[in-house]
Amino acid sequence: MPPALTAAAVGPAGQSSEAVARRRDGAEVAAVTVRAGQCVRVRDGWRSVRAVRGEPYASGGLAVVLTLDEGPALRLPAATPLTVRDDGNGPLPSPS
Template structure:
Protein backbone atom coordinates (compact mmCIF):
# COMPACT_ATOMS: atom_id res chain seq x y z
CA UNK A 1 0.00 0.00 0.00
CA UNK A 2 1.52 3.35 -1.02
CA UNK A 3 1.87 6.26 1.39
CA UNK A 4 1.92 9.86 0.18
CA UNK A 5 4.52 11.74 2.21
CA UNK A 6 3.98 15.46 2.70
CA UNK A 7 6.86 16.14 5.09
CA UNK A 8 9.96 14.20 6.10
CA UNK A 9 13.47 14.51 7.47
CA UNK A 10 16.29 11.96 7.56
CA UNK A 11 19.52 12.07 9.54
CA UNK A 12 22.20 9.84 11.07
CA UNK A 13 23.65 9.53 14.53
CA UNK A 14 26.85 7.91 15.76
CA UNK A 15 26.75 4.79 17.92
CA UNK A 16 27.00 6.75 21.16
CA UNK A 17 24.99 6.54 24.36
CA UNK A 18 23.86 10.17 23.94
CA UNK A 19 22.33 9.48 20.52
CA UNK A 20 18.92 8.63 21.97
CA UNK A 21 18.61 12.04 23.61
CA UNK A 22 19.83 13.76 20.44
CA UNK A 23 17.24 11.89 18.37
CA UNK A 24 14.52 13.02 20.79
CA UNK A 25 15.72 16.64 20.52
CA UNK A 26 15.50 16.57 16.73
CA UNK A 27 12.08 14.89 16.83
CA UNK A 28 10.82 17.47 19.34
CA UNK A 29 11.91 20.30 17.03
CA UNK A 30 10.38 18.67 13.95
CA UNK A 31 7.02 17.92 15.57
CA UNK A 32 6.87 21.40 17.03
CA UNK A 33 7.35 22.74 13.52
CA UNK A 34 4.58 20.46 12.26
CA UNK A 35 2.08 21.60 14.90
CA UNK A 36 1.92 18.41 16.98
CA UNK A 37 0.17 18.40 20.35
CA UNK A 38 1.98 17.60 23.59
CA UNK A 39 0.55 14.08 23.89
CA UNK A 40 1.74 13.09 20.42
CA UNK A 41 5.16 14.65 21.02
CA UNK A 42 5.66 12.74 24.28
CA UNK A 43 4.48 9.43 22.80
CA UNK A 44 6.61 9.82 19.66
CA UNK A 45 9.68 10.73 21.70
CA UNK A 46 9.28 7.62 23.86
CA UNK A 47 8.81 5.36 20.84
CA UNK A 48 11.79 6.82 18.97
CA UNK A 49 13.95 6.58 22.09
CA UNK A 50 13.17 2.88 22.44
CA UNK A 51 13.91 2.21 18.76
CA UNK A 52 17.21 4.07 18.86
CA UNK A 53 18.24 2.39 22.12
CA UNK A 54 17.57 -1.03 20.60
CA UNK A 55 19.57 -0.12 17.49
CA UNK A 56 22.53 0.99 19.61
CA UNK A 57 22.54 -2.35 21.46
CA UNK A 58 22.74 -4.38 18.26
CA UNK A 59 26.27 -5.75 17.64
CA UNK A 60 27.71 -3.72 14.73
CA UNK A 61 31.01 -2.03 13.79
CA UNK A 62 31.55 1.17 15.80
CA UNK A 63 31.85 3.27 12.63
CA UNK A 64 28.39 2.24 11.45
CA UNK A 65 25.85 4.98 12.15
CA UNK A 66 22.18 4.70 13.04
CA UNK A 67 19.84 6.14 10.40
CA UNK A 68 16.61 7.88 11.39
CA UNK A 69 13.66 9.01 9.29
CA UNK A 70 10.68 11.03 10.51
CA UNK A 71 7.79 11.34 8.05
CA UNK A 72 4.18 12.49 8.04
CA UNK A 73 1.89 10.91 5.44
CA UNK A 74 -1.48 11.97 4.10
CA UNK A 75 -2.87 8.44 4.06
CA UNK A 76 -4.49 7.78 7.42
CA UNK A 77 -2.82 10.80 9.03
CA UNK A 78 0.18 8.74 10.12
CA UNK A 79 3.49 9.79 11.64
CA UNK A 80 6.18 7.25 10.76
CA UNK A 81 9.38 6.81 12.76
CA UNK A 82 12.13 4.66 11.22
CA UNK A 83 15.44 3.60 12.75
CA UNK A 84 18.01 1.72 10.63
CA UNK A 85 21.07 -0.17 11.85
CA UNK A 86 23.72 -2.42 10.32
CA UNK A 87 23.11 -5.35 12.67
CA UNK A 88 21.87 -8.82 11.81
CA UNK A 89 18.71 -10.51 12.99
CA UNK A 90 15.12 -9.41 13.39
CA UNK A 91 13.93 -7.85 16.67
CA UNK A 92 11.07 -9.56 18.44
CA UNK A 93 8.94 -8.69 21.45
CA UNK A 94 10.50 -10.17 24.57
CA UNK A 95 8.75 -11.40 27.72
CA UNK A 96 11.23 -10.48 30.47
CA UNK A 97 10.78 -11.56 34.06
CA UNK A 98 9.52 -9.01 36.56
CA UNK A 99 13.00 -8.47 38.01
CA UNK A 100 14.66 -7.92 34.60
CA UNK A 101 15.65 -4.33 33.84
CA UNK A 102 15.87 -4.70 30.04
CA UNK A 103 13.84 -6.28 27.25
CA UNK A 104 10.65 -4.21 27.36
CA UNK A 105 11.42 -1.76 24.55
CA UNK A 106 9.34 -3.40 21.84
CA UNK A 107 6.52 -4.04 24.32
CA UNK A 108 6.34 -0.28 24.79
CA UNK A 109 6.50 0.34 21.03
CA UNK A 110 3.75 -2.24 20.41
CA UNK A 111 1.50 -0.70 23.06
CA UNK A 112 1.89 2.92 21.93
CA UNK A 113 1.82 2.67 18.14
CA UNK A 114 -0.79 2.04 15.48
CA UNK A 115 1.50 -0.47 13.78
CA UNK A 116 5.18 -1.39 13.63
CA UNK A 117 7.44 -3.79 11.79
CA UNK A 118 10.87 -4.58 10.37
CA UNK A 119 12.09 -4.17 6.77
CA UNK A 120 15.41 -4.79 4.98
CA UNK A 121 17.61 -1.71 5.02
CA UNK A 122 17.39 0.05 1.63
CA UNK A 123 20.70 0.05 -0.21
CA UNK A 124 22.76 -1.60 2.50
CA UNK A 125 23.18 -4.27 5.13
CA UNK A 126 21.06 -4.44 8.23
CA UNK A 127 17.44 -3.55 8.80
CA UNK A 128 14.96 -0.76 9.42
CA UNK A 129 12.53 -0.91 12.34
CA UNK A 130 9.54 1.33 11.72
CA UNK A 131 6.56 2.45 13.77
CA UNK A 132 3.41 4.35 12.80
CA UNK A 133 1.50 6.64 15.16
CA UNK A 134 -1.88 8.13 14.34
CA UNK A 135 -1.43 11.87 13.97
CA UNK A 136 -4.55 13.40 12.40
CA UNK A 137 -3.75 16.83 13.88
CA UNK A 138 -0.62 17.27 11.79
CA UNK A 139 -1.20 19.47 8.76
CA UNK A 140 0.77 20.19 5.58
CA UNK A 141 3.43 22.85 6.03
CA UNK A 142 2.61 26.17 4.31
CA UNK A 143 4.79 27.39 1.45
CA UNK A 144 6.40 30.07 3.62
CA UNK A 145 6.68 29.02 7.24
CA UNK A 146 8.57 29.21 10.49
CA UNK A 147 10.75 26.10 10.86
CA UNK A 148 13.31 24.83 13.33
CA UNK A 149 16.80 25.22 11.87
CA UNK A 150 17.42 21.48 12.18
CA UNK A 151 14.67 20.80 9.64
CA UNK A 152 16.10 23.09 6.93
CA UNK A 153 17.54 21.24 3.93
CA UNK A 154 19.59 21.99 0.84
CA UNK A 155 17.43 23.52 -1.89
CA UNK A 156 15.21 25.52 0.44
CA UNK A 157 15.48 29.28 1.04
CA UNK A 158 15.74 31.04 4.40
CA UNK A 159 15.17 34.67 5.28
CA UNK A 160 18.29 36.48 6.51
CA UNK A 161 17.36 40.00 7.60
CA UNK A 162 15.13 41.30 4.82
CA UNK A 163 16.58 39.04 2.11
CA UNK A 164 15.85 35.47 1.03
CA UNK A 165 18.94 33.28 0.58
CA UNK A 166 19.09 29.85 -1.08
CA UNK A 167 20.57 27.07 1.07
CA UNK A 168 23.52 25.44 -0.73
CA UNK A 169 24.77 23.21 2.08
CA UNK A 170 23.77 22.07 5.57
CA UNK A 171 26.14 20.83 8.26
CA UNK A 172 25.21 19.88 11.81
CA UNK A 173 27.77 20.38 14.57
CA UNK A 174 27.84 19.75 18.29
CA UNK A 175 28.38 22.40 20.91
CA UNK A 176 30.78 21.55 23.76
CA UNK A 177 27.69 21.22 25.97
CA UNK A 178 26.28 18.49 23.72
CA UNK A 179 23.60 20.53 21.95
CA UNK A 180 23.23 20.70 18.18
CA UNK A 181 24.09 23.65 15.95
CA UNK A 182 23.17 23.98 12.27
CA UNK A 183 25.48 25.71 9.79
CA UNK A 184 23.74 26.80 6.57
CA UNK A 185 25.90 27.61 3.54
CA UNK A 186 24.06 30.27 1.53
CA UNK A 187 24.20 31.44 -2.08
CA UNK A 188 25.39 34.86 -0.89
CA UNK A 189 27.10 36.08 2.25
CA UNK A 190 28.70 34.17 5.13
CA UNK A 191 27.32 30.87 6.47
CA UNK A 192 24.51 31.10 8.99
CA UNK A 193 25.25 29.22 12.25
CA UNK A 194 22.38 28.87 14.73
CA UNK A 195 21.17 26.45 17.46
CA UNK A 196 19.19 23.53 16.02
CA UNK A 197 15.87 24.64 17.53
CA UNK A 198 16.11 28.26 16.28
CA UNK A 199 13.02 29.26 14.27
CA UNK A 200 13.78 30.44 10.73
CA UNK A 201 11.51 31.66 7.94
CA UNK A 202 11.68 28.98 5.23
CA UNK A 203 10.43 28.51 1.67
CA UNK A 204 10.45 25.40 -0.50
CA UNK A 205 10.79 21.67 0.23
CA UNK A 206 14.49 20.97 -0.28
CA UNK A 207 16.15 17.56 -0.06
CA UNK A 208 16.57 14.86 2.58
CA UNK A 209 19.87 15.12 4.42
CA UNK A 210 22.03 13.57 7.11
CA UNK A 211 22.66 15.04 10.56
CA UNK A 212 25.42 14.39 13.13
CA UNK A 213 28.10 13.04 10.85
Protein backbone atom coordinates in the same frame (compact mmCIF):
# COMPACT_ATOMS: atom_id res chain seq x y z
CA MET B 1 9.95 44.01 10.32
CA PRO B 2 11.06 41.77 13.24
CA PRO B 3 14.42 40.02 12.91
CA ALA B 4 14.13 36.72 11.07
CA LEU B 5 16.55 34.89 13.35
CA THR B 6 15.04 34.96 16.81
CA ALA B 7 14.92 32.35 19.53
CA ALA B 8 11.83 33.85 21.18
CA ALA B 9 9.50 31.26 19.62
CA VAL B 10 11.51 28.23 20.78
CA GLY B 11 9.67 26.18 23.36
CA PRO B 12 11.21 24.47 26.39
CA ALA B 13 13.61 21.57 25.91
CA GLY B 14 11.87 18.37 24.99
CA GLN B 15 9.04 20.09 23.13
CA SER B 16 8.40 18.65 19.67
CA SER B 17 10.10 20.56 16.86
CA GLU B 18 7.91 18.95 14.20
CA ALA B 19 5.24 21.65 14.38
CA VAL B 20 5.22 24.02 11.42
CA ALA B 21 3.97 27.54 12.00
CA ARG B 22 2.20 28.83 8.90
CA ARG B 23 3.27 32.28 7.77
CA ARG B 24 2.17 34.45 4.89
CA ASP B 25 5.62 34.31 3.26
CA GLY B 26 6.72 30.77 4.15
CA ALA B 27 6.71 28.30 7.02
CA GLU B 28 8.49 28.65 10.35
CA VAL B 29 10.50 25.53 11.20
CA ALA B 30 13.42 24.59 13.44
CA ALA B 31 16.84 25.11 11.84
CA VAL B 32 17.55 21.38 12.09
CA THR B 33 14.78 20.66 9.53
CA VAL B 34 16.13 22.98 6.79
CA ARG B 35 17.37 21.24 3.61
CA ALA B 36 19.67 22.28 0.80
CA GLY B 37 17.64 23.86 -2.01
CA GLN B 38 15.23 25.68 0.30
CA CYS B 39 15.30 29.43 0.87
CA VAL B 40 15.62 30.97 4.33
CA ARG B 41 14.55 34.44 5.36
CA VAL B 42 17.39 36.52 6.77
CA ARG B 43 17.38 40.19 7.75
CA ASP B 44 17.84 41.59 4.26
CA GLY B 45 15.86 39.07 2.19
CA TRP B 46 15.70 35.45 1.06
CA ARG B 47 18.86 33.35 0.67
CA SER B 48 19.14 29.92 -0.99
CA VAL B 49 20.62 27.20 1.17
CA ARG B 50 23.48 25.45 -0.65
CA ALA B 51 24.52 23.01 2.11
CA VAL B 52 23.49 22.03 5.64
CA ARG B 53 25.63 20.31 8.26
CA GLY B 54 25.44 19.66 11.97
CA GLU B 55 28.21 20.45 14.43
CA PRO B 56 28.27 19.64 18.14
CA TYR B 57 28.71 22.46 20.63
CA ALA B 58 31.64 21.92 23.02
CA SER B 59 29.19 22.34 25.90
CA GLY B 60 26.75 19.81 24.40
CA GLY B 61 23.85 20.22 22.01
CA LEU B 62 23.74 20.59 18.25
CA ALA B 63 24.50 23.55 16.01
CA VAL B 64 23.29 23.71 12.41
CA VAL B 65 25.52 25.40 9.83
CA LEU B 66 23.74 26.70 6.75
CA THR B 67 25.91 27.56 3.73
CA LEU B 68 24.08 30.24 1.76
CA ASP B 69 24.29 31.47 -1.83
CA GLU B 70 25.40 34.92 -0.61
CA GLY B 71 27.12 36.14 2.53
CA PRO B 72 28.63 34.18 5.39
CA ALA B 73 27.37 30.81 6.60
CA LEU B 74 24.90 30.85 9.49
CA ARG B 75 25.72 28.81 12.61
CA LEU B 76 22.59 28.43 14.74
CA PRO B 77 21.30 26.29 17.59
CA ALA B 78 19.30 23.40 16.11
CA ALA B 79 15.99 24.59 17.60
CA THR B 80 16.23 28.15 16.25
CA PRO B 81 13.06 29.01 14.31
CA LEU B 82 13.62 30.05 10.69
CA THR B 83 11.16 31.09 8.01
CA VAL B 84 11.69 28.86 4.98
CA ARG B 85 10.14 28.20 1.60
CA ASP B 86 10.96 25.95 -1.31
CA ASP B 87 13.25 27.67 -3.82
CA GLY B 88 10.98 30.35 -5.32
CA ASN B 89 7.84 28.21 -5.13
CA GLY B 90 6.06 29.93 -2.25
CA PRO B 91 5.21 28.42 1.14
CA LEU B 92 5.98 24.83 2.05
CA PRO B 93 3.17 22.28 1.80
CA SER B 94 1.35 21.34 5.00
CA PRO B 95 2.93 18.45 6.92
CA SER B 96 1.09 15.11 6.78
